Amino acid sequence: MSRPRLTKALVQVYTGNGKGKTTASLGLALRAVGHGYKVFMIQFMKGSKDYGELQAAEKYLPNLIIVQSGLETFVSKENPARADIDLAKRGLETAKKVIDEGHYDLVILDEINVALDFNLIDLEEVLEIIKNKPEHVELILTGRYVPRKIIDQADLVSDVTLIKHPYYQGVSARQGIEY
Template identity: 70%
Template sequence: MNHRRLEKGFVHVYTGNGKGKTTAALGLALRAIGHGYRVFMLQFMKGSKEYGEIKAAEKYLPELTIVQSGLETFVDKENPSPEDIALARQGLDMARKVIMEGNYDLVILDEINVAVDFDLIPLDAVLDLIRNKPNHVELILTGRYAHPKIIKAADVVTEMNLINHPYYDGVEARKGIEY
């Protein structure tokens, strides 16, 4: 590959109950693409093609590869379907392959913290990814409920705190803003 590499890639965690974790990761992706870096995003627990980032990447951002590894429906934390578990594990395998091959400069594992919290994928496997990633790969893990061990292993941790949201006034999620 004939493009610039990061000298040292860090691990970021974007967590908390506030809005903006995936959006922050996508903002960093856009910045990285602007400087010639290649970006891969794997979305755990998401399967809808209606997300704005999917449409934008397909239409405008060939340097941003987004793969979804989930169903279009929400996962029941207390009783995840075998398909939810299988898709999350397939996503983890793909993430491991993509990270270890080192062809991408920035890798985003969207909603991976939730997948760990819901016991869809093992915590130790995520910690292993963090420990063994190539030095030049910047890694972002998003989602609520980041495990304390993931937080401790990260270089950058940002917690989004919910102060207010129109959802509590009955406003539905809006296309182009929340998804």
């Protein structure tokens, strides 16, 4: 039995200073998996195994593959560790390979915009990925600070705006909600 394939896949960007960019991409992944599509997510600058989406995908969603390409610690924008740069570059190479092979219908590059802003990876390489993606691969890029050149190439750009966040009232990140 053959599975469905997208005929005109687009490039989507979720950016802005509000909470919900990764969450939006995961909602899209869940929807796609529900319709029989295969999804591959690369999480740039993330290395903690505590994220609920990792556990859910492993336990319940065999058509959703999530790989992390970062350390568990925060990255210093002014002085990123060599490991942060190497992991981001490895993540970008994985993205190129997965997208070029075309086995996945939806590919999510989570926090790639931040990796670009921190100069961990090269913008021109990301633009080439967008330009050369197969017609049936929907590509999602998340993270703050999206470069103008990516906005210009994207088909859909959503800016998630922070209006109010419980963090500023002293509420720490909650398991199952923020991660």
